[in-house]
Amino acid sequence: MAKDILSTPKSFYKEFFRKPDADKTNTHYCPGCGHGVIHKLLAEAIEDFGIADRTIIISPVGCSVFAYYYFDTGNVQVAHGRAPAVATGLKRANPNSIVISYQGDGDLAAIGGNNILQAANRGENITVIFVNNAIYGMTGGQMAPTTLIGQKTTTTPYGRAAANEGYPIRICELLSALSGPVYLARGAITDPATIMKTRLAIRKAIKAQMDYKGFSLVEILSPCPSGWRMTPVEAKKWVKEQMVKIFPLGTFKDETKEREPIAYEKREYTKEEIKQALGLDKEAPHFSHSMDDVKPIWRNPKIKISGFGGQGVLLLGNTLAEAGMEQGYHVSWIPSYGPEMRGGTANCHVQISTSEIASPVVDHPSILVAMNLPSLDRFEDDVVPGGLIIYNTSLVTRAPKRTDIESIPIPATDIADKLGSLKVANMVVLGAIIEKTGIVTEEAAISALNTVVKHKKFIPLNIEAIKSGREYVRNL
Amino acid sequence: MAKQFIKGNEAVVKGAILAGCELYFGYPITPASEIAEGAAKYLPLVGRKFLQGESEVASIQMCYGAAGAGARVMTASSGPGLSLKQEGISYCAGSELPVVIIDVMRGGPGLGNIAPEQGDYNQIVKGGGHGNYKVIVLAPNSAQEMCDLTMLAFELADKYRTPTVVLTDGFIGQMMEPVDFPEPKDISRRKKKDWAVFGDAETKRNLINSIYLDPAELEAWNKHLQEKYRKIEENEVRFEDYKLDDAEIVVSGYGIVSRVLKGTVNLLREKGVKVGMLRPKTLFPFPKKKFAELAEKPDVKFFFVSEMSNGQMVNDVRLSVEFKKPVHFYGRMGGVVPTVNELEREILKLKESEG
Amino acid sequence: MPTKGYMEVDPNHCKGCGLCIEACPEDCIEFSSEINRLGYHPARYKGEGCIGCGFCFYTCPEPNAITVYKKGKEVA
Numbered sequence: 001m002a003k004d005i006l007s008t009p010k011s012f013y014k015e016f017f018r019k020p021d022a023d024k025t026n027t028h029y030c031p032g033c034g035h036g037v038i039h040k041l042l043a044e045a046i047e048d049f050g051i052a053d054r055t056i057i058i059s060p061v062g063c064s065v066f067a068y069y070y071f072d073t074g075n076v077q078v079a080h081g082r083a084p085a086v087a088t089g090l091k092r093a094n095p096n097s098i099v100i101s102y103q104g105d106g107d108l109a110a111i112g113g114n115n116i117l118q119a120a121n122r123g124e125n126i127t128v129i130f131v132n133n134a135i136y137g138m139t140g141g142q143m144a145p146t147t148l149i150g151q152k153t154t155t156t157p158y159g160r161a162a163a164n165e166g167y168p169i170r171i172c173e174l175l176s177a178l179s180g181p182v183y184l185a186r187g188a189i190t191d192p193a194t195i196m197k198t199r200l201a202i203r204k205a206i207k208a209q210m211d212y213k214g215f216s217l218v219e220i221l222s223p224c225p226s227g228w229r230m231t232p233v234e235a236k237k238w239v240k241e242q243m244v245k246i247f248p249l250g251t252f253k254d255e256t257k258e259r260e261p262i263a264y265e266k267r268e269y270t271k272e273e274i275k276q277a278l279g280l281d282k283e284a285p286h287f288s289h290s291m292d293d294v295k296p297i298w299r300n301p302k303i304k305i306s307g308f309g310g311q312g313v314l315l316l317g318n319t320l321a322e323a324g325m326e327q328g329y330h331v332s333w334i335p336s337y338g339p340e341m342r343g344g345t346a347n348c349h350v351q352i353s354t355s356e357i358a359s360p361v362v363d364h365p366s367i368l369v370a371m372n373l374p375s376l377d378r379f380e381d382d383v384v385p386g387g388l389i390i391y392n393t394s395l396v397t398r399a400p401k402r403t404d405i406e407s408i409p410i411p412a413t414d415i416a417d418k419l420g421s422l423k424v425a426n427m428v429v430l431g432a433i434i435e436k437t438g439i440v441t442e443e444a445a446i447s448a449l450n451t452v453v454k455h456k457k458f459i460p461l462n463i464e465a466i467k468s469g470r471e472y473v474r475n476l
Numbered sequence: 477m478a479k480q481f482i483k484g485n486e487a488v489v490k491g492a493i494l495a496g497c498e499l500y501f502g503y504p505i506t507p508a509s510e511i512a513e514g515a516a517k518y519l520p521l522v523g524r525k526f527l528q529g530e531s532e533v534a535s536i537q538m539c540y541g542a543a544g545a546g547a548r549v550m551t552a553s554s555g556p557g558l559s560l561k562q563e564g565i566s567y568c569a570g571s572e573l574p575v576v577i578i579d580v581m582r583g584g585p586g587l588g589n590i591a592p593e594q595g596d597y598n599q600i601v602k603g604g605g606h607g608n609y610k611v612i613v614l615a616p617n618s619a620q621e622m623c624d625l626t627m628l629a630f631e632l633a634d635k636y637r638t639p640t641v642v643l644t645d646g647f648i649g650q651m652m653e654p655v656d657f658p659e660p661k662d663i664s665r666r667k668k669k670d671w672a673v674f675g676d677a678e679t680k681r682n683l684i685n686s687i688y689l690d691p692a693e694l695e696a697w698n699k700h701l702q703e704k705y706r707k708i709e710e711n712e713v714r715f716e717d718y719k720l721d722d723a724e725i726v727v728s729g730y731g732i733v734s735r736v737l738k739g740t741v742n743l744l745r746e747k748g749v750k751v752g753m754l755r756p757k758t759l760f761p762f763p764k765k766k767f768a769e770l771a772e773k774p775d776v777k778f779f780f781v782s783e784m785s786n787g788q789m790v791n792d793v794r795l796s797v798e799f800k801k802p803v804h805f806y807g808r809m810g811g812v813v814p815t816v817n818e819l820e821r822e823i824l825k826l827k828e829s830e831g
Numbered sequence: 832m833p834t835k836g837y838m839e840v841d842p843n844h845c846k847g848c849g850l851c852i853e854a855c856p857e858d859c860i861e862f863s864s865e866i867n868r869l870g871y872h873p874a875r876y877k878g879e880g881c882i883g884c885g886f887c888f889y890t891c892p893e894p895n896a897i898t899v900y901k902k903g904k905e906v907a
Contacts, residue, residue: 020693025843032848040894053680068683076684088534088538090673274522282478332653333652358741359815
């Protein structure tokens with residue numbers, strides 16, 4: 001691989017055509033800035049691996065916001081700190097692309113702290129180049145999470161104090177506590193020897209991604225002569241003498257050999273397979289039914305079903321509506337959802353109608369099912385005159401006060417208990433509704449159960465409960 | 477094709493898959509969680525991808541990445557999550573990335589509650605993030621439209637390269653209704669997005685970007701965006717006209733309120749009151765012209781807008797009507813859904829006072 | 832005749848940071864007294880002593896400033 005001539009890597013643009021000023025061959029970086037060196041190491045690796053065509057480099061917010069001026073690769077510019085999240089999207093969309101997130105310390109360790117932590121923890125198959133210069137360069141030299149104790153910046157004008165600003169964050173050490181990352185290393189660019197080590201680390205990190213091994217990150221201690229108010233040579237010295245003490249160089253994790261490659265499946269599914277997966281490959285059953293056979297007051301019923309959470313009132317409503325649909329009607333079902341689902345009272349509104357349903361809200365039910373006393377107390381007055389109240393006498397200790405309605409008392413919970421499960425009290429009531437009103441047929445209800453009930457082994461018991469409910473009402 | 481009795485939120489997921497959604501990135505929140513759960517269940521079954529992001533902030537940025545890489549991608553949340561996503565939505569608008577976002581609104585402000593509300597209208601329709609942008613906003617009012625408008629959202633997002641929001645409420649999300657699902661879209665025949673960065677030689681020179689340092693350049697970019705929004709206003713207005721022909725009272729609302737309003741219209745019509753409903757299905761672009769037209773009609777006495785909010789969409793109605801006719805507002809908040817009879821009473825009261 | 836190594840600084844791409852001068856083990860790079868189009872005294876090869884180690888190339892932050900010919904270059 002050794003080349004006889006060292007010159008501009010080919011994965012840099014020959015001319016920086018996106019750079020707005022007249023100078024299209026120099027970078028926008030200050031003299032002695034570490035970004036230039038790191039760009040060069042990265043560009044050289046991309047060229048040597050022959051991956052420029054499939055590489056996407058993410059330009060962050062920071063001095064390297066314009067990294068896309070330089071790299072002749074795919075380029076995506078992103079919001080402050082969000083590069084690992086964007087990289088995740090890019091990579092998951094096209095797993096064969098090589099995604100390199102280039103980030104500074106404020107971007108990665110402050111505003112984007114959780115994003116890097118989580119991407120690393122997922123073992124996201126991306127490579128992160130983390131440029132740590134202990135300062136916010138682009139915005140004029142404010143404190144970064146990696147600023148050293150005592151270091152003066154424009155927002156720590158008296159020096160960073162641990163008591164106020166806390167301590168410099170060591171990202172490599174932090175991330176090495178996670179199982180996700182496959183390769184973590186910290187390098188510097190202070191002298192030829194460290195530069196060559198950093199060069200190798202970058203290559204190792206990219207190679208890990210090329211081999212589908214997972215998350216790799218190289219942190220690079222980098223001089224910011226302008227931000228530090230130093231000459232380039234002084235700045236380099238400061239990295240070596242001050243930063244390295246706090247941010248020791250080395251490899252923090254390397255599981256590139258033992259880690260199994262991530263497998264990707266890329267196949268387009270046929271329309272038939274998609275329909276099957278979504279359960280759209282079968283037509284819903286159809287049952288004939290006529291509302292004309294139903295007593296006028298219960299035609300196109302507006303139903304409210306109410307009880308304790310756990311009494312299956314939502315499932316009862318769902319089954320009724322599903323059966324209504326299978327009979328060819330317009331139907332709607334809405335739950336009262338939220339905390340009520342978790343132990344309090346629950347209710348749902350169901351409509352079955354020969355015409356389009358405008359409001360799915362049932363304020364004045366023509367059929368009220370009260371599975372417990374609070375439900376009867378709360379909704380009795382809302383029932384339309386001539387309407388029907390079915391109430392569960394196992395739990396409801398009084399009869400409805402209204403005299404302008406019809407009512408059916410049924411010990412649904414006791415009947416269910418005798419059948420072997422308190423849970424089917426709702427289906428006992430369904431049987432009562434079928435027997436009394438005929439708004440749905442038993443056949444349609446049983447068919448609906450097959451769609452609605454998740455555990456098919458419970459269906460026979462549910463059917464038995466429906467039949468018991470019917471029988472009870474028939475014998476009233 | 478197949479008809480299913482299904483929750484609005486699940487209809488969104490199935491519609492998205494039929495429309496060719498390839499990736500979903502999201503974070504759980506009531507009352508939108510069924511969308512994430514459905515996506516997690518169904519996407520892997522058809523070789524597509526679901527990932528639960530670490531936050532709303534991250535999830536929308538994952539969408540930014542996937543959209544930038546040329547994929548059809550979506551996310552979903554509710555108000556508190558949308559507040560967080562606004563950063564990413566602004567970036568998507570600035571970089572012209574087609575992302576589909578579902579907002580199943582709940583009660584606010586702050587943690588509010590999980591009951592249905594419509595208080596996100598301003599933050600979505602008026603552009604809740606920074607900068608001069610708009611997003612296309614579709615407003616379904618049934619489980620069927622949750623499917624249909626989600627599918628449409630993917631088409632419009634791609635057509636105009638813009639984030640597109642399906643703005644709905646907890647009620648429509650949680651409600652079950654029959655949905656007729658159409659055939660899956662043929663993904664393989666879709667044209668490759670020639671502006672995206674796929675990570676291949678062909679698209680290497682493309683750039684996904686929203687930074688323009690030079691003021692003149694950024695102004696030109698903004699003008700380009702405004703021109704796009706103008707085209708959207710010209711071509712994509714959608715609304716439902718319900719019994720408007722001879723209407724003397726025009727009522728309007730979106731989402732669940734429009735269903736209640738329809739019930740009210742039916743009730744009042746039975747009593748001989750000439751009332752009709754104009755329901756926007758697109759909140760941006762808003763059906764301004766249709767409102768203006770109605771305002772010009774001599775028959776029309778006044779407008780009545782109802783929302784489950786402090787009155788947000790009503791301002792767009794007022795701007796469209798331009799004070800040519802009175803515009804009245806009736807709102808409920810905190811998760812209270814107005815009833816058919818309640819709205820009927822309000823309208824009759826106004827009819828009385830407007831003579 | 833090719834020398835052992837050879838380096839070149841493109842004077843118009845050098846920002847005069849001096850890192851190459853610092854890095855050169857053979858002390859064969861110096862600042863020029865000329866002022867370039869960017870307003871810096873660019874680095875320049877003293878004309879002899881280069882061993883082609885490439886240290887100056889890797890320490891240089893400007894992509895287009897330094898070229899190193901490890902095995903020397905025909906000098907006109």
